[in-house]
Every structure is written in structure tokens, then in C-alpha cells.
Amino acid sequence: VSEQTRITVQGAEPYDVVLGTHLLGELPALLTGAAQVAVIYPKALHLTGEAVRESLVEDGFAAIALEIPDAEEAKSVEVAAFCWDILGQQGFTRSDAIVTVGGGATTDLGGWVAATWLRGIRVVHVPTTLLGMVDAAVGGKTGINTSAGKNLVGSFHPPAGVLCDFATLETLPRNDYISGMAEVVKVGFTSDPIILELVKSDIEAATRADGPHTHELIQRAIQVKADVVAADLRETDVNSIGREVLNYGHTLGHAIERAERYKWRHGAAVSVGLVFAAELSRAAGRLSDAGVALHREILTGLGLPTSYPGDRWPTLLEGMRLDKKTRGDMLRFIVLDDIGRPGRLEGPDPQFLAAAWSEVAS
Ligand SMILES: NC(=O)c1ccc[n+]([C@@H]2O[C@H](COP(=O)([O-])OP(=O)(O)OC[C@H]3O[C@@H](n4cnc5c(N)ncnc54)[C@H](O)[C@@H]3O)[C@@H](O)[C@H]2O)c1
Ligand SMILES: [Zn+2]
Numbered sequence: 525v526s527e528q529t530r531i532t533v534q535g536a537e538p539y540d541v542v543l544g545t546h547l548l549g550e551l552p553a554l555l556t557g558a559a560q561v562a563v564i565y566p567k568a569l570h571l572t573g574e575a576v577r578e579s580l581v582e583d584g585f586a587a588i589a590l591e592i593p594d595a596e597e598a599k600s601v602e603v604a605a606f607c608w609d610i611l612g613q614q615g616f617t618r619s620d621a622i623v624t625v626g627g628g629a630t631t632d633l634g635g636w637v638a639a640t641w642l643r644g645i646r647v648v649h650v651p652t653t654l655l656g657m658v659d660a661a662v663g664g665k666t667g668i669n670t671s672a673g674k675n676l677v678g679s680f681h682p683p684a685g686v687l688c689d690f691a692t693l694e695t696l697p698r699n700d701y702i703s704g705m706a707e708v709v710k711v712g713f714t715s716d717p718i719i720l721e722l723v724k725s726d727i728e729a730a731t732r733a734d735g736p737h738t739h740e741l742i743q744r745a746i747q748v749k750a751d752v753v754a755a756d757l758r759e760t761d762v763n764s765i766g767r768e769v770l771n772y773g774h775t776l777g778h779a780i781e782r783a784e785r786y787k788w789r790h791g792a793a794v795s796v797g798l799v800f801a802a803e804l805s806r807a808a809g810r811l812s813d814a815g816v817a818l819h820r821e822i823l824t825g826l827g828l829p830t831s832y833p834g835d836r837w838p839t840l841l842e843g844m845r846l847d848k849k850t851r852g853d854m855l856r857f858i859v860l861d862d863i864g865r866p867g868r869l870e871g872p873d874p875q876f877l878a879a880a881w882s883e884v885a886s
Pocket of ligand 2: 707794
């Protein structure tokens with residue numbers, strides 16, 4: 525028997541994230557009224573994508589495949605134009621729909637194609653990576669990269685539903701799984717410390733999709749993201765922390781990704797960024813020594829990096845100043861006042877930055 529869990533993401537048009545196995549039976553109800561469905565998936569996920577398409581055909585939809593390049597290669601305006609061409613040739617109307625099957629790159633590209641075709645048609649995401657499930661597929665952000673940088677073009681286009689089939693994780697390379705765990709523990713640190721307890725209880729198992737707590741960890745991480753985005757749908761909340769809490773560890777993390785020319789996995793860069801943010805919280809007199817130690821214990825235990833070459837600091841500082849989340853010249857960080865208690869730190873004292881860096885520098 526497969527257990528299913530549903531998490532409702534509130535908003536102007538609420539939708540459910542369904543977690544479990546054998547979820548394809550959920551699709552017809554989500555696609556009611558659509559005659560045609562385009563299933564967008566990367567070459568690497570041909571079998572999974574075709575299984576989805578065939579089940580749609582059996583359910584009476586005219587389902588076509590849109591095979592796109594793997595990973596970040598998919599997130600370009602050229603790939604979007606390829607998709608638009610086919611939707612045009614097939615005569616996709618306002619009532620037709622898109623289903624994405626893949627990691628965050630696929631859900632971002634496919635979500636943006638859905639957002640732009642006829643100014644927005646329905647999209648259902650079937651994320652197949654841990655990062656896709658707990659982060660990219662939930663919350664409605666879609667987008668592509670441009671020559672100037674990552675995710676600079678996009679829109680908010682919430683899906684009609686998200687189906688997280690745990691079985692798809694079986695083929696995910698271990699390093700991709702571990703990278704996704706960085707986002708899971710990120711929301712553990714900011715918002716749901718039980719996640720940290722579950723990870724600590726068997727940290728080796730937490731590096732594998734077949735670990736005993738995998739389902740609960742994913743469910744809890746999605747719940748945090750659902751709550752955060754429901755409270756701040758379009759990232760406009762200025763009074764409370766809102767969606768910016770999801771940026772914990774990302775100010776430095778993004779700068780590392782840029783410095784590494786995106787050769788590092790996102791989760792690895794975020795891991796270093798999390799330790800830095802914790803150290804910065806401590807330097808600013810906000811987080812305890814034990815709180816910082818917990819970051820190192822968990823991230824090291826998961827096999828994620830927690831240090832970075834010390835001589836790269838000027839490059840990283842420059843990268844942080846260029847981050848699109850920076851406002852004016854002021855560096856912004858999410859910090860912790862305690863585990864589970866996030867706060868903001870704007871324009872931190874350079875001494876705090878230096879002190880935090882000295883703890884991360886190798
Ligand atoms: N929209 C958002 O809110 C949001 C949030 C976080 C990240 N993102 C975006 O997500 C992207 C990263 O997502 P990702 O880490 O899932 O990367 P990805 O989509 O590039 O997938 C990683 C690799 O794993 C392969 N893969 C996917 N599922 C697999 C499976 N089940 N078995 C075997 N291989 C599989 C993919 O083909 C790819 O090569 C970035 O582009 C990032 O900008 C978006
Ligand atoms: Zn992230």
C-alpha cells in the first residue's frame with residue numbers, strides 16, 4: 525500500500541503538493557478540461573517522461589513529448605522558443621496544459637513556457653530531484669538564464685499541482701541527493717528544528733533516498749516552503765521576513781557558485797554559505813556557539829563542504845555585492861537568533877564579516 529500525503533499551498537489559486545508513490549492517477553483530475561498536454565522532460569529522463577506521457581494517452585489526452593536538453597542547458601530562451609514553436613504547431617489553446625518531469629531546471633523552464641504561452645496556461649510539476657521536490661517545484665517561481673546571469677528572466681506562475689513520486693529518487697545520483705539535503709536542513713535551521721533531529725538520529729541514512737526518515741524530511745521541508753510562500757506570494761513582504769528566509773546561506777552561497785562558474789553543486793555552495801551565515805550570526809552576538817556547532821555537525825555529517833579557500837574572499841565579497849537580492853550597496857543576510865528563529869542583518873559591521881570569514885576560510 526502506498527501512503528500519500530497532501531500539502532496545500534495557499535494563495536489566490538491554492539494547489540496541492542502530493543507525496544507518495546504511484547501518483548500518476550492524480551493527473552487527470554488536475555488536467556480536467558485540457559484536450560492537449562505537452563510533457564516536458566530532459567533527455568536523461570526519457571523513460572520517466574514517456575511513462576507519464578503514455579499514462580496521459582491512456583487517460584484520453586492528446587499528449588505530446590517535448591524533449592529538452594539536460595540540466596542548466598534547458599534554461600535558455602532558445603529552448604523556450606523551441607517549446608513555443610511546437611505548442612504553436614500543435615495549436616495549444618488556453619485550456620491546454622503542460623506537465624514537467626525533471627529536476628529544478630526542467631520545472632523552471634517548463635513553468636516559464638507555461639507562464640508565457642498565451643500569457644499563461646496550466647502547468648503541473650512532477651519533480652524528480654530532491655531539490656526539485658522541496659524547493660524548485662513549489663512556490664511558483666519560474667525562469668531561465670541569460671548571458672548576464674542565472675534566473676534573471678522569469679515570472680511567478682504557480683502550478684495547478686505538484687506530484688512528488690519518491691520512486692523517482694531511486695535513480696538520482698547520490699551527490700545530487702546530498703546537494704538537495706542542504707536545502708532540507710536549511711529550512712530545518714530556520715524554521716523546523718525537528719528536521720535537524722531526524723537527520724542527526726541517523727546521519728548516514730539521511731544521505732540516501734532509501735533512509736528511514738526520507739519521506740518525513742521531504743514532507744517537512746515542503747511544508748515549510750508552502751507556509752513561507754503562502755505568506756509572501758510574490759516576494760513583496762517588507763515587514764516580516766517572508767520569502768527571504770529561504771535565502772538563508774544563499775548570500776555567500778550564490779557568490780561561491782559564481783566564483784566556481786557554476787561547476788559546484790548548488791547545495792555544496794549553500795552548505796558553505798550556511799556555516800558562514802551561522803558564524804556571522806554568532807559574530808553579531810546573535811547565535812550561540814552550540815547553534816554554530818550544530819551547523820557544522822550536520823553539514824559535515826552529510827558530506828557537504830563547510831570551508832572555502834581563504835584567498836578568494838575579495839571575489840566572494842564582490843559577488844555578494846552583485847547579487848540580485850542586494851539592495852543598493854548594502855549586503856543583506858538572513859541570520860539566526862536561535863535555531864528556528866531567523867532574522868535579518870543588513871549592512872553588517874565589516875568586522876563581523878571578517879570574523880565569520882576567518883572561521884570558514886581554509
Ligand atoms: N524556481 C525556484 O524556486 C527554484 C528553487 C531552487 C532551485 N531552482 C533551480 O533548480 C535548478 C537546479 O535543480 P536540480 O538540482 O534539480 O537540477 P537539474 O534539474 O539540473 O537536475 C540535476 C541532474 O539530475 C538529473 N536528474 C533529474 N532527476 C533525476 C532522476 N530521478 N534520476 C537520475 N537523474 C536525474 C537531471 O537530468 C540533471 O542532469 C537550478 O536551475 C535552480 O536555479 C529553482
Ligand atoms: Zn537554494
